[in-house]
Amino acid sequence: MKVLIVEDNLELCKNLEEIFSENGFIVDTAHDGEKAIDLLFSSEYDLVILDIMLPKMSGWDVCLNARKAKLRVPILMLTAKDAVSDKIKGLDMGADDYLVKPFDIGELLARSRTLIRRNAWTKSNTIEIKNVRIDTLGKIVRVDDKEVKLSKKEYDILLYLAINRGKIVEREEIIDHVWETGFEMYSNVVDVYINYIREKFKKQGVDDLIETIRGIGYRIRG
Missing domain, CATH: 1.10.10.10 (Winged helix-like DNA-binding domain superfamily/Winged helix DNA-binding domain)
Known part of the structure; x- marks a missing residue:
């Protein structure tokens, strides 16, 4: 399984990369929205872990562009924003799930596996x-x-x-x-x-x- 982690906090991104790698994932990373779009349009992923507050292009815009391009990859948004309006905005733009920082790693992995499994069956x-x-x-x-x-x-x-x-x-x-x-x-x-x-x-x-x-x-x- 291949996951794209999009996170501009370099320390958090590195930690997530290590955790997903240890759990059997192949991991690509991006630290800004434009790089995320480049990777999404050039590779196939089973899951995207996407931060909202990113340089160059927001996570919301990354998600919206991916859905406009008919990419069916599951997108799990990670963000410090916990307002209901932000959650609704992300889901309306095509995100599949939403996790607020700080989060439990076990919950992140469980939600990730659920999204991947759901997408495989729905396809x-x-x-x-x-x-x-x-x-x-x-x-x-x-x-x-x-x-x-x-x-x-x-x-x-x-x-x-x-x-x-x-x-x-x-x-x-x-x-x-x-x-x-x-x-x-x-x-x-x-x-x-x-x-x-x-x-x-x-x-x-x-x-x-x-x-x-x-x-x-x-x-x-x-």
Whole structure:
């Protein structure tokens, strides 16, 4: 796996390079936005770790230019900016995730692996788990050859769990991903929708797709 780290703090950049190298990544680095664009357009990466406050071109502009060029590489933004408006701006420009400095290295690596895994599955337009097949283009779910009719929310929850299969996904994380910001909901809304999904799969003979992790959330084993 190949990662591009774009960070103008030379000490932090060197530390990140060492950490990712020790964890099996091939690492390229850039210390300004223009160099980042040059590398992005001349090499293929599995992940970009992108600071926002950069010389020559901001991380926001790097991200925007990459998306305008149809580059599908996952982008994780690192920044000292923790305002909600900054997070929204980064995500609107095409970033896939956002981590505020100072951050935990374990969390950075975990998020990085999740983004890489998610991108690999999404590229194929199909996610298969045992005899369950999710067509991410048509938004159709099948067990063997039989379609499972899901509502939009049910599909979005199932897809998010499937993309993160093998990982325990907390209820709050599902809410943040599936529901609009500020939407008022009752406390067990995720549990209710999970039950809806399970009932529909049970009718097709699948009763062990989604595992409950008591007190935390849910997981799909893959």
